Amino acid sequence: MSKYKILLLTKSSEWGHLAEEIINKYDGDIECHKGQFGQKMPALKSDKYDLIISFSSPWIVPKHLLENVGKAALNFHPGPPNYPGIGCTNFALYNQEKEFGATCHHMAPKVDSGDIVNVARFPLYGNETVLSITGRTYIHMFAMYEKILADFFKNEIIPTSNEKWTRKAYTRKELNDLCIITKDMPDDEVKRRVNAVAFPGKPGAYVEIAGKKFIYKSYYN
Numbered sequence: 001m002s003k004y005k006i007l008l009l010t011k012s013s014e015w016g017h018l019a020e021e022i023i024n025k026y027d028g029d030i031e032c033h034k035g036q037f038g039q040k041m042p043a044l045k046s047d048k049y050d051l052i053i054s055f056s057s058p059w060i061v062p063k064h065l066l067e068n069v070g071k072a073a074l075n076f077h078p079g080p081p082n083y084p085g086i087g088c089t090n091f092a093l094y095n096q097e098k099e100f101g102a103t104c105h106h107m108a109p110k111v112d113s114g115d116i117v118n119v120a121r122f123p124l125y126g127n128e129t130v131l132s133i134t135g136r137t138y139i140h141m142f143a144m145y146e147k148i149l150a151d152f153f154k155n156e157i158i159p160t161s162n163e164k165w166t167r168k169a170y171t172r173k174e175l176n177d178l179c180i181i182t183k184d185m186p187d188d189e190v191k192r193r194v195n196a197v198a199f200p201g202k203p204g205a206y207v208e209i210a211g212k213k214f215i216y217k218s219y220y221n
Helices: 014-023 063-068 088-094 130-155 172-178 187-197
Strands: 005-011 029-035 051-055 072-077 099-106 116-123 206-209 212-215
Touching: 005 014, 014 029, 014 051, 014 130, 051 130, 072 130, 088 099, 088 130, 088 172, 088 187, 099 130, 116 130, 130 187, 172 187
Parallel strands: 005 029, 005 051, 051 072
Antiparallel strands: 072 099, 099 116, 206 212
Protein backbone atom coordinates (compact mmCIF):
# COMPACT_ATOMS: atom_id res chain seq x y z
CA MET A 1 0.00 0.00 0.00
CA SER A 2 1.36 3.42 -0.91
CA LYS A 3 2.41 5.65 1.95
CA TYR A 4 0.79 8.87 0.73
CA LYS A 5 -2.29 9.71 -1.29
CA ILE A 6 -1.30 12.74 -3.34
CA LEU A 7 -3.18 15.10 -5.65
CA LEU A 8 -1.26 17.36 -8.03
CA LEU A 9 -3.14 20.06 -9.92
CA THR A 10 -1.14 21.98 -12.47
CA LYS A 11 -1.23 23.74 -15.81
CA SER A 12 -0.78 21.82 -19.05
CA SER A 13 2.60 23.34 -19.88
CA GLU A 14 6.31 22.56 -19.82
CA TRP A 15 6.44 23.50 -16.16
CA GLY A 16 3.36 21.41 -15.38
CA HIS A 17 4.89 18.36 -17.01
CA LEU A 18 8.09 18.87 -15.00
CA ALA A 19 6.08 19.23 -11.78
CA GLU A 20 4.42 15.89 -12.50
CA GLU A 21 7.74 14.23 -13.31
CA ILE A 22 9.29 15.37 -10.03
CA ILE A 23 6.43 14.26 -7.80
CA ASN A 24 6.29 10.87 -9.53
CA LYS A 25 9.77 10.14 -8.16
CA TYR A 26 8.36 9.78 -4.66
CA ASP A 27 6.51 7.01 -2.86
CA GLY A 28 2.80 7.64 -3.13
CA ASP A 29 -0.50 6.99 -4.81
CA ILE A 30 -0.24 9.98 -7.13
CA GLU A 31 -3.13 11.51 -9.02
CA CYS A 32 -2.26 14.32 -11.42
CA HIS A 33 -4.51 16.59 -13.44
CA LYS A 34 -3.22 19.14 -15.95
CA GLY A 35 -5.36 21.69 -17.72
CA GLN A 36 -5.79 25.25 -18.96
CA PHE A 37 -7.47 28.28 -17.44
CA GLY A 38 -11.16 28.30 -18.23
CA GLN A 39 -11.50 24.52 -18.26
CA LYS A 40 -13.84 22.77 -15.86
CA MET A 41 -12.38 21.17 -12.74
CA PRO A 42 -11.72 17.49 -13.54
CA ALA A 43 -13.47 14.67 -11.72
CA LEU A 44 -11.27 13.50 -8.84
CA LYS A 45 -10.83 9.93 -7.63
CA SER A 46 -11.31 10.81 -3.97
CA ASP A 47 -12.48 13.51 -1.56
CA LYS A 48 -9.57 12.99 0.84
CA TYR A 49 -5.82 13.23 0.18
CA ASP A 50 -2.75 13.30 2.39
CA LEU A 51 -1.09 15.96 0.28
CA ILE A 52 -2.58 18.37 -2.24
CA ILE A 53 -0.22 20.36 -4.43
CA SER A 54 -1.31 23.22 -6.66
CA PHE A 55 1.50 24.29 -9.00
CA SER A 56 0.19 27.13 -11.15
CA SER A 57 -3.13 25.29 -11.19
CA PRO A 58 -5.91 26.60 -13.44
CA TRP A 59 -8.45 25.49 -10.82
CA ILE A 60 -9.36 26.67 -7.34
CA VAL A 61 -9.28 23.74 -4.92
CA PRO A 62 -12.75 23.19 -3.36
CA LYS A 63 -13.18 23.96 0.32
CA HIS A 64 -14.18 20.40 1.25
CA LEU A 65 -10.86 19.05 -0.08
CA LEU A 66 -8.91 21.58 1.97
CA GLU A 67 -10.85 20.65 5.10
CA ASN A 68 -10.25 16.91 4.57
CA VAL A 69 -6.54 17.00 3.68
CA GLY A 70 -4.36 14.77 5.87
CA LYS A 71 -0.96 16.49 5.87
CA ALA A 72 -1.06 19.71 3.89
CA ALA A 73 -2.53 21.53 0.90
CA LEU A 74 0.19 23.67 -0.68
CA ASN A 75 -0.02 26.21 -3.47
CA PHE A 76 2.97 27.48 -5.44
CA HIS A 77 2.12 31.04 -6.44
CA PRO A 78 4.08 32.88 -9.17
CA GLY A 79 4.47 36.07 -7.19
CA PRO A 80 5.76 37.37 -3.84
CA PRO A 81 3.49 38.12 -0.84
CA ASN A 82 2.93 41.70 -2.00
CA TYR A 83 1.50 40.39 -5.29
CA PRO A 84 -1.27 37.89 -4.57
CA GLY A 85 -3.98 37.09 -7.07
CA ILE A 86 -3.93 37.38 -10.85
CA GLY A 87 -1.63 39.42 -13.08
CA CYS A 88 1.23 39.51 -10.57
CA THR A 89 4.00 40.11 -13.11
CA ASN A 90 1.89 42.67 -14.97
CA PHE A 91 1.34 44.83 -11.90
CA ALA A 92 4.94 44.45 -10.72
CA LEU A 93 6.20 45.72 -14.10
CA TYR A 94 3.64 48.54 -14.12
CA ASN A 95 4.68 49.56 -10.59
CA GLN A 96 8.35 49.49 -11.62
CA GLU A 97 9.31 47.12 -8.83
CA LYS A 98 12.98 46.39 -8.16
CA GLU A 99 12.29 42.89 -6.80
CA PHE A 100 9.90 40.04 -7.46
CA GLY A 101 9.57 36.39 -6.42
CA ALA A 102 7.49 33.26 -5.87
CA THR A 103 5.56 32.04 -2.82
CA CYS A 104 4.62 28.66 -1.39
CA HIS A 105 1.72 28.78 1.04
CA HIS A 106 -0.91 26.63 2.70
CA MET A 107 -4.17 26.85 0.79
CA ALA A 108 -7.26 28.42 2.34
CA PRO A 109 -10.75 28.87 0.86
CA LYS A 110 -9.87 32.50 0.07
CA VAL A 111 -7.33 32.61 -2.77
CA ASP A 112 -3.74 33.52 -1.82
CA SER A 113 -4.45 34.07 1.85
CA GLY A 114 -3.14 30.97 3.68
CA ASP A 115 -0.06 30.84 5.92
CA ILE A 116 3.15 31.29 3.95
CA VAL A 117 5.64 28.42 3.86
CA ASN A 118 8.49 30.01 1.91
CA VAL A 119 9.33 32.89 -0.43
CA ALA A 120 12.02 33.03 -3.12
CA ARG A 121 12.96 36.54 -4.26
CA PHE A 122 15.12 37.89 -7.07
CA PRO A 123 16.03 41.36 -8.41
CA LEU A 124 14.39 42.98 -11.41
CA TYR A 125 16.29 44.92 -14.05
CA GLY A 126 15.56 47.91 -16.23
CA ASN A 127 14.65 46.10 -19.44
CA GLU A 128 12.39 43.43 -17.95
CA THR A 129 9.22 42.35 -19.76
CA VAL A 130 6.25 40.36 -18.52
CA LEU A 131 7.71 37.39 -20.38
CA SER A 132 11.18 37.70 -18.83
CA ILE A 133 9.80 38.13 -15.30
CA THR A 134 7.43 35.20 -15.76
CA GLY A 135 10.23 32.92 -16.94
CA ARG A 136 12.52 33.88 -14.06
CA THR A 137 9.66 33.47 -11.57
CA TYR A 138 8.98 29.91 -12.70
CA ILE A 139 12.64 28.98 -12.40
CA HIS A 140 12.65 30.08 -8.75
CA MET A 141 9.21 28.61 -8.07
CA PHE A 142 10.20 25.22 -9.49
CA ALA A 143 13.42 25.13 -7.44
CA MET A 144 11.35 25.86 -4.33
CA TYR A 145 8.87 23.13 -5.32
CA GLU A 146 11.68 20.57 -5.64
CA LYS A 147 13.19 21.55 -2.27
CA ILE A 148 9.91 21.54 -0.34
CA LEU A 149 8.88 18.15 -1.77
CA ALA A 150 12.29 16.67 -0.96
CA ASP A 151 12.06 17.89 2.64
CA PHE A 152 8.53 16.59 3.02
CA PHE A 153 9.19 13.11 1.67
CA LYS A 154 12.45 12.78 3.60
CA ASN A 155 11.42 14.14 7.01
CA GLU A 156 7.69 14.92 6.72
CA ILE A 157 8.67 18.52 7.40
CA ILE A 158 6.98 21.53 5.85
CA PRO A 159 8.86 24.79 6.53
CA THR A 160 7.24 27.65 8.41
CA SER A 161 7.76 31.32 7.72
CA ASN A 162 7.09 34.70 9.31
CA GLU A 163 6.20 36.14 5.90
CA LYS A 164 2.72 37.67 5.53
CA TRP A 165 0.53 38.65 2.60
CA THR A 166 0.60 42.43 2.44
CA ARG A 167 -2.49 43.24 0.36
CA LYS A 168 -5.69 41.74 -0.98
CA ALA A 169 -5.46 39.66 -4.15
CA TYR A 170 -5.45 41.41 -7.51
CA THR A 171 -8.58 40.60 -9.51
CA ARG A 172 -9.36 39.86 -13.15
CA LYS A 173 -11.18 43.20 -13.35
CA GLU A 174 -8.09 45.08 -12.17
CA LEU A 175 -5.98 43.31 -14.77
CA ASN A 176 -8.53 44.04 -17.50
CA ASP A 177 -8.62 47.70 -16.43
CA LEU A 178 -4.82 47.88 -16.70
CA CYS A 179 -5.20 47.21 -20.45
CA ILE A 180 -7.30 50.33 -21.02
CA ILE A 181 -5.69 53.44 -22.53
CA THR A 182 -7.59 56.75 -22.54
CA LYS A 183 -6.90 59.93 -24.53
CA ASP A 184 -6.15 61.97 -21.40
CA MET A 185 -3.36 59.68 -20.14
CA PRO A 186 0.18 61.12 -20.14
CA ASP A 187 2.75 59.47 -22.41
CA ASP A 188 4.58 57.78 -19.51
CA GLU A 189 1.36 56.19 -18.25
CA VAL A 190 0.54 54.87 -21.72
CA LYS A 191 4.01 53.39 -22.11
CA ARG A 192 3.87 51.72 -18.68
CA ARG A 193 0.48 50.15 -19.44
CA VAL A 194 1.48 48.95 -22.90
CA ASN A 195 4.62 47.29 -21.52
CA ALA A 196 2.84 45.86 -18.47
CA VAL A 197 0.28 43.89 -20.48
CA ALA A 198 2.36 42.90 -23.56
CA PHE A 199 2.65 39.11 -23.68
CA PRO A 200 2.75 36.50 -26.47
CA GLY A 201 -0.76 35.40 -27.45
CA LYS A 202 -2.49 38.14 -25.47
CA PRO A 203 -4.19 41.17 -27.07
CA GLY A 204 -2.48 43.76 -24.87
CA ALA A 205 -3.37 47.40 -24.22
CA TYR A 206 -6.06 49.12 -26.25
CA VAL A 207 -7.95 52.36 -26.75
CA GLU A 208 -11.69 52.33 -27.47
CA ILE A 209 -13.15 54.73 -30.03
CA ALA A 210 -16.78 54.73 -31.15
CA GLY A 211 -17.31 51.33 -29.54
CA LYS A 212 -14.35 49.71 -31.29
CA LYS A 213 -11.08 48.57 -29.72
CA PHE A 214 -7.78 49.62 -31.26
CA ILE A 215 -4.93 47.57 -29.86
CA TYR A 216 -1.57 49.19 -29.21
CA LYS A 217 1.21 47.52 -31.12
CA SER A 218 3.93 45.96 -28.93
CA TYR A 219 6.95 43.80 -29.63
CA TYR A 220 4.63 40.75 -29.73
CA ASN A 221 2.20 41.94 -32.42
